[in-house]
Amino acid sequence: SQQGEEDPQALSIQEGENATMNCSYKTSINNLQWYRQNSGRGLVHLILIRSNEREKHSGRLRVTLDTSKKSSSLLITASRAADTASYFCATALSGSARQLTFGSGTQLTVLP
Amino acid sequence: EAQVTQNPRYLITVTGKKLTVTCSQNMNHEYMSWYRQDPGLGLRQIYYSMNVEVTDKGDVPEGYKVSRKEKRNFPLILESPSPNQTSLYFCASSLLSSGANVLTFGAGSRLTVL
Numbered sequence: 001s002q003q004g005e006e007d008p009q010a011l012s013i014q015e016g017e018n019a020t021m022n023c024s025y026k027t028s029i030n031n032l033q034w035y036r037q038n039s040g041r042g043l044v045h046l047i048l049i050r051s052n053e054r055e056k057h058s059g060r061l062r063v064t065l066d067t068s069k070k071s072s073s074l075l076i077t078a079s080r081a082a083d084t085a086s087y088f089c090a091t092a093l094s095g096s097a098r099q100l101t102f103g104s105g106t107q108l109t110v111l112p
Numbered sequence: 113e114a115q116v117t118q119n120p121r122y123l124i125t126v127t128g129k130k131l132t133v134t135c136s137q138n139m140n141h142e143y144m145s146w147y148r149q150d151p152g153l154g155l156r157q158i159y160y161s162m163n164v165e166v167t168d169k170g171d172v173p174e175g176y177k178v179s180r181k182e183k184r185n186f187p188l189i190l191e192s193p194s195p196n197q198t199s200l201y202f203c204a205s206s207l208l209s210s211g212a213n214v215l216t217f218g219a220g221s222r223l224t225v226l
Binding site: 030031033035040041042043044045048050088090092099100101102103104105 | 116147156200204213218
């Protein structure tokens with residue numbers, strides 16, 4: 001069953017703008033991860049945030065986690081055409097941290 | 113180079129013809145898993161393995177088999193493929209001792225069953 005749901009399903013922005021995508025989930029989690037997938041290729045891990053963390057940064061990426069709302073957001077600042085990809089959130093449930101459940105993804109298009 | 117290798121990358125087959133998609137990782141990871149990706153459905157887990165000789169069903173195991181005889185290999189077997197198994201398949205692995213299941217994915221295997 002799908003735990004995480006991304007929003008929006010598709011996002012189109014101009015190069016240099018910020019991109020924000022959201023993930024909502026249903027049950028308590030141990031951690032939440034974001035992955036990127038370039039068209040038809042394997043997913044690449046971007047960042048992990050644990051349930052006791054509220055915000056993490058990695059380069060141009062900023063992830064927030066609100067466990068009370070069961071939601072997370074991924075912000076990509078100063079986007080580039082190379083950021084064009086699908087972005088997935090994946091949740092690891094409390095008590096089953098080894099099992100990841102993926103959402104259906106947000107397709108981000110960054111226009112040059 | 114640390115990687116997960118899947119083969120074949122592309123395969124067209126016919127209903128009922130048994131096939132195996134191989135997966136191998138060179139990172140000494142305990143955990144390995146198979147996912148399928150279909151439009152609008154995201155990634156759904158088929159089977160996973162915590163270690164050698166330990167396998168468990170994921171969310172969509174019907175029609176698939178796996179084995180884990182060696183730590184590095186985790187083949188996915190379709191005994192009698194059907195058209196609804198046409199999909200993009202990913203193998204992934206992780207180091208369980210790291211405390212969090214951060215997955216390294218293979219490049220994917222696109223399977224078409226006619």
